[in-house]
Structure formats: structure tokens, C-alpha cells
Amino acid sequence: MIKKFNIPIRFKIMLAVLIIITVVVSIITFTMANMFHTDKTAYIQDTTSTIAVHKSQEVASLLKGYKERLHIFVKLMYERDLYQEQKSKLIKQLFEDFREYIAITLYDTDITPATVYDAESLENAGLTIDDLALYRKDNPLPEAQIHENKIYIENSTFTDKLYTMTMVISYQDPYEKVPRIVEAVISLGNLLELTGRSEIFDTFLVDSRGNLLAHSDPEKLFPVTSVDWIPELEILLNPSSLGGTFEYEYKGKQVVGGFAPLDMGSLIIGVQIQKTAAYLSARELLDNLMIISFILLTIAALLGIFWSKRFTKPIEKLSNATKKVGKGEFDITVDGEETGDEIGELSNSFNQMASELNIREKALKDAHSALVHSEKMAAFGQLGAGIAHEVKNPLAGILGFAQLSLRKTDKDSNIYKNLSVIEKETKRCKNIIDNLMKFARQEKVSFMPVSVNSVVEDSIAIVDHQLSINKVKLGKKLEDNIPNIYGNGNQIQQVLINLMINAQQAMNGNPGNISLETALVDADKIEICIRDDGPGIPEEVQSKIFEPFFTTKAAGEGTGLGLSVSYGIIKDHGGEIEIDSETGKGTSFIITLPVKSSEEA
Ligand SMILES: Nc1ncnc2c1ncn2[C@@H]1O[C@H](COP(=O)(O)OP(=O)(O)OP(=O)(O)O)[C@@H](O)[C@H]1O
Numbered sequence: 324m325i326k327k328f329n330i331p332i333r334f335k336i337m338l339a340v341l342i343i344i345t346v347v348v349s350i351i352t353f354t355m356a357n358m359f360h361t362d363k364t365a366y367i368q369d370t371t372s373t374i375a376v377h378k379s380q381e382v383a384s385l386l387k388g389y390k391e392r393l394h395i396f397v398k399l400m401y402e403r404d405l406y407q408e409q410k411s412k413l414i415k416q417l418f419e420d421f422r423e424y425i426a427i428t429l430y431d432t433d434i435t436p437a438t439v440y441d442a443e444s445l446e447n448a449g450l451t452i453d454d455l456a457l458y459r460k461d462n463p464l465p466e467a468q469i470h471e472n473k474i475y476i477e478n479s480t481f482t483d484k485l486y487t488m489t490m491v492i493s494y495q496d497p498y499e500k501v502p503r504i505v506e507a508v509i510s511l512g513n514l515l516e517l518t519g520r521s522e523i524f525d526t527f528l529v530d531s532r533g534n535l536l537a538h539s540d541p542e543k544l545f546p547v548t549s550v551d552w553i554p555e556l557e558i559l560l561n562p563s564s565l566g567g568t569f570e571y572e573y574k575g576k577q578v579v580g581g582f583a584p585l586d587m588g589s590l591i592i593g594v595q596i597q598k599t600a601a602y603l604s605a606r607e608l609l610d611n612l613m614i615i616s617f618i619l620l621t622i623a624a625l626l627g628i629f630w631s632k633r634f635t636k637p638i639e640k641l642s643n644a645t646k647k648v649g650k651g652e653f654d655i656t657v658d659g660e661e662t663g664d665e666i667g668e669l670s671n672s673f674n675q676m677a678s679e680l681n682i683r684e685k686a687l688k689d690a691h692s693a694l695v696h697s698e699k700m701a702a703f704g705q706l707g708a709g710i711a712h713e714v715k716n717p718l719a720g721i722l723g724f725a726q727l728s729l730r731k732t733d734k735d736s737n738i739y740k741n742l743s744v745i746e747k748e749t750k751r752c753k754n755i756i757d758n759l760m761k762f763a764r765q766e767k768v769s770f771m772p773v774s775v776n777s778v779v780e781d782s783i784a785i786v787d788h789q790l791s792i793n794k795v796k797l798g799k800k801l802e803d804n805i806p807n808i809y810g811n812g813n814q815i816q817q818v819l820i821n822l823m824i825n826a827q828q829a830m831n832g833n834p835g836n837i838s839l840e841t842a843l844v845d846a847d848k849i850e851i852c853i854r855d856d857g858p859g860i861p862e863e864v865q866s867k868i869f870e871p872f873f874t875t876k877a878a879g880e881g882t883g884l885g886l887s888v889s890y891g892i893i894k895d896h897g898g899e900i901e902i903d904s905e906t907g908k909g910t911s912f913i914i915t916l917p918v919k920s921s922e923e924a
């Protein structure tokens with residue numbers, strides 16, 4: 324079967340966090356950008372039309388001023404009470420006062436038009452009055468439109484040296500029957516100041532013909548251009564139009580334009596802005612939001628990795644620990660404190676479980692080795708008992724006959740010597756057999772109440788001399804309130820002597836200490852501890868020392884029955900004998916004996 328690709332939990336968490344953040348940030352960004360865009364559109368439209376209205380008022384008042392001054396010129400031109408010379412002087416003075424006026428022409432129905440002009444302005448621009456007349460001849464005034472409107476204004480620039488507009492009004496002289504048409508050529512200077520250049524807005528004025536009359540970029544005024552890009556221009560130019568705001572294309576770019584009509588002639592003022600410029604701040608906001616989103620995402624990703632690692636690390640540890648426990652390694656702990664959450668609790672429970680299992684496993688192992696040991700000892704006992712049983716009687720026979728023969732043999736003969744050896748060796752064998760029987764608990768001894776402390780004192784008295792010869796000091800620490808046990812004092816004494824002699828022998832002639840301690844460890848349990856500071860017993864030897872005939876001593880020096888006999892005696896008393904030894908430090912034999920009444924025993 325193909326193994327499925329496993330995604331670690333930390334990546335799943337991180338992915339989930341990232342997805343949530345991305346979705347939330349995207350929604351916020353989209354909504355904000357959308358709201359901002361809508362808001363900005365309304366704002367831009369309002370702004371363009373407000374500026375247009377404002378500009379239209381300014382332009383209207385400028386034009387009104389031009390019209391009023393034009394009336395002054397005309398009145399003077401019609402003045403009948405002055406001499407021609409005086410009139411010319413005054414008109415010249417007026418041209419000097421109102422510098423933007425270039426030429427003024429009065430159209431009479433029957434006679435040729437009369438023109439007054441500012442020779443200096445024309446000369447400065449390198450023009451003559453004939454140039455103006457020629458321009459007018461080529462571009463006749465739209466009579467119908469002039470009659471229809473009270474005022475007619477157009478861009479009449481025909482050279483880039485002098486930007487002009489033509490203002491046409493009708494003037495009713497009190498002495499005349501019909502109104503006269505008055506045409507004034509006025510420099511565009513002041514008007515251009517009003518539509519002055521702006522960084523982002525294009526402000527322009529459209530004349531009665533639908534051509535640019537003023538623009539924030541004056542270069543657009545010559546040659547005269549039609550504003551044909553403005554949608555619904557016809558309607559806007561209509562005197563009853565209220566203006567409006569439009570979105571349209573200008574020179575390949577999307578623009579927003581606000582338009583306001585002028586109450587002088589059919590002029591309109593336009594304020595136009597490129598959408599890209601208008602939405603610059605919106606785009607900047609969007610860019611910033613995108614950068615912030617990216618930073619947020621990066622932070623979220625890093626935090627995600629950090630947190631998920633923190634979150635999954637303990638799980639990983641737990642998983643590894645569980646595998647070890649599965650393999651039978653119970654001596655293991657997982658730190659769960661640091662997380663302080665459910666995983667921490669789980670880790671604590673796991674530790675508890677592992678330690679419980681560890682304790683149980685140790686107990687099981689101990690029980691198992693104790694069982695193996697006791698079975699082994701039982702088997703040895705059985706074997707010993709069998710041997711003792713089979714050998715005991717023939718041995719007794721040999722000893723009997725040897726002793727009998729000895730009595731009847733001459734003491735100086737060789738036979739006597741041989742018989743003596745037979746008697747001695749047989750006695751040794753008998754001694755071994757007796758010991759084997761003690762180990763196999765085959766020997767019948769009488770039990771009675773015994774004071775353990777007294778037995779200890781007696782045993783010390785017996786071995787004290789031998790120990791002191793061998794530079795071994797004996798110490799004791801006996802508890803007072805030790806109750807009597809039910810047993811055999813001689814046997815217990817034998818055990819204690821065995822243990823003390825063993826300790827002394829282990830010290831191998833070196834000075835040392837042996838101490839005997841008694842204590843009541845439980846209401847019904849007495850402990851005797853025989854402690855020495857000898858060489859200790861290696862671990863691999865410890866499990867064998869109670870076996871019969873196990874000895875580390877040279878042949879003939881020890882039979883290896885001392886501890887086996889002691890073991891048998893203690894078991895016979897319903898007690899336990901345990902060893903606690905460390906090489907180089909010493910050995911302790913701990914004997915526990917039950918306190919029993921004779922009835923219980
Ligand atoms: N206190 C001790 N310190 C070090 N080793 C010890 C101590 N007691 C016993 N042993 C070891 O245990 C072995 C078995 O002791 P055990 O008394 O059964 O036999 P043994 O002393 O060798 O011979 P036996 O007692 O029959 O003369 C000893 O040979 C010795 O190696």
C-alpha cells in the first residue's frame with residue numbers, strides 16, 4: 324500500500340492561520356479600497372464642480388468689469404460736445420488706464436465702422452490695426468448669435484504674440500434709434516491669471532463658439548481649438564444649462580470634468596482632473612495596505628511557525644515517549660510543565676503512567692528474581708536433603724566401624740594412623756552433611772521465645788577474641804524495646820557468627836569494622852543488620868552466595884556452606900535474609916524475623 328503523505332500538525336495550524344488572516348485582510352483591504360474609491364469619486368466630482376462654479380463667478384465679475392469699461396469707451400466715442408482732438412486725447416488716456424483694451428470698433432449700419440485702438444500695445448506685439456481688420460474680415464462675427472445674446476465673447480487670437488478675446492455688446496445711444504454693435508479686442512492676460520496653472524487640475528474657459536478662451540496651459544489657446552472632447556457640449560453651451568459633472572476620455576486618459584455656465588454670454592468654465600491623479604491617494608492607500616498586509620502575513624507566518632512549533636513540540640515528545648514505553652522503556656519522563664495547558668496535563672498523566680509502569684515492572688522483576696532464587700534454593704535444598712539422606716547412614720557406619728577398629732588396633736601401628744585419618748575425614752563429611760541438612764531444613768530443633776538482643780550479645784562474646792586478633796573492631800547498636808521472637812537461639816547465634824566470620828575473612832587481615840544493629844521495624848518485625856566496611860561483594864557474585872558450596876575461598880579454606888546454612892535457618896524461622904553490598908564500601912546483611920507467639924508459630 325502506498326504510504327499517504329503526512330502533513331505535520333504545525334503546518335496545518337500555520338496554513339489555517341494564514342488562510343484566515345489572508346481572507347480577513349483581503350476583505351478589509353477590498354472593502355476599504357472600494358469605500359475609499361466611491362467616496363473619492365463623489366469628492367472629486369464635488370470638488371471639480373465647486374471649483375468650476377467658483378471660477379465662473381470670478382470670470383463673470385472680470386467680464387462684467389470689461390463690459391462696463393467698454394461702455395465708458397463707447398460713451399466717449401459718441402460724445403457730441405467735445406472736439407475731435409479732445410476726444411482722441413481722452414480715448415488715448417482711457418487706453419492707457421485700461422491697458423488690456425487693444426481696439427474698439429463701432430459698427431454703424433450706414434457708414435463704415437469706426438475703430439479706436441491702442442497703437443502702443445499693437446506695436447509691442449508687432450501688429451497693425453490692419454491685421455485686426457483682416458482677421459475680422461476672414462472671421463466674420465456670427466450676426467445671428469450676436470443679436471440673440473446681449474453679449475458675445477470669442478477667442479480671437481491669431482498670433483502667439485498677442486492672446487486676445489473679442490467682446491461684442493450692443494449699445495443704445497440715447498440719440499440713436501437703433502442700438503449699435505460694439506466690438507472690443509481685449510488682451511487675455513487677466514483672464515489667463517484666473518485660469519492659472521494648477522498641479523493637478525486643468526481649468527479652462529470655453530467661448531461662445533465652443534473654442535478654448537482661456538486655459539491653465541496658455542499654449543492651448545493658439546491655434547484656436549475646439550473643446551470637442553467634452554460630452555454634451557451643445558447642452559452645456561445652452562444659456563439655460565446648469566452645468567454638471569462628467570467622466571470622459573481626454574487624450575487617451577480617463578478624466579473627471581466639472582462644468583459651470585457663466586451668466587455672461589454662453590460661456591462655460593470647466594475644471595478637469597485625470598482620474599489617475601485623482602485616485603493617487605487611493606492607490607497609495609491601496610499600496611500601503613498591500614505592504615501592511617504582506618508584513619502582517621509574514622508576521623502571521625512566523626508567529627504561526629513559532630506557535631505551532633510550541634504547540635506540537637510537546638505532542639512530538641509525547642509521541643516519542645509513547646513509542647519508547649511501547650518498547651518497554653518505562654524509566655522516562657516528558658516535561659509538560661512549560662505548556663501549562665491540556666497537553667501539559669496529558670504529559671503529567673503520561674509521566675504518572677510511565678512511573679507507575681516503571682514501579683510495577685521493577686516489582687515484577689524483583690518478584691520474578693525472588694521466585695527464581697527461592698525455587699533455585701528449594702531445588703538445592705531438595706538435592707542437599709537427598710544427598711544427606713543417602714550419605715548420612717553409610718557415613719555413620721564408616722565412622723562407627725573406624726572408631727571400633729581404632730579401639731582394637733595398636734596405637735603405634737600404621738593401620739591405627741590410617742584409621743585415624745578415616746575417622747577425621749568421615750567426621751568432616753558428617754559435619755558437611757549436618758550443615759546440608761540444616762540448609763535443607765531437615766534438622767529438627769526446638770523453638771522457644773528468644774531474646775534477639777541476648778543472642779546478639781552472646782554471638783559477639785564468642786567471636787570477639789578472634790576478630791580482635793584480626794584487627795577487626797566490633798560495634799553494636801541494639802534497640803531496647805525488641806520483643807522476643809519464637810525460634811531457636813543456638814541457630815540464630817550460628818547465623819550471626821557465620822556472618823561476622825565471613826566479614827572478618829573478607830577483610831583478609833586488614834583492619835576493619837563490623838557492627839550489629841537490631842531494630843523493631845514493624846510491630847511484628849525485627850531487623851538485625853550486620854554491617855561491615857570490607858571489600859564488598861561484586862554484583863555478579865551476590866546472586867550466588869546463598870547457594871550451597873559457593874565459595875570464593877581457596878580449596879580447603881571454605882566449604883561454601885556458611886551462608887546456605889544461615890539462609891536455611893532464617894527461612895526456617897519464617898524470616899528473610901537480604902544483602903546490600905557495594906564493592907569497595909562494604910556489605911550489609913539484613914535479617915528480618917517475624918515476632919510470633921508460640922501459638923501463632
Ligand atoms: N561480608 C562479606 N564480605 C565479602 N564477601 C563475603 C562476605 N560474606 C560472604 N562473602 C562471600 O560469600 C562467599 C560464600 O560465603 P559462605 O559463608 O557461604 O562460604 P565461605 O565462607 O566461603 O565458606 P564457609 O563458610 O563454608 O567456610 C564467600 O566465599 C565470600 O566470597
Ligand SMILES: [Mg+2]
Pocket residue numbers: 821824825881884885886
Ligand atoms: Mg563462611
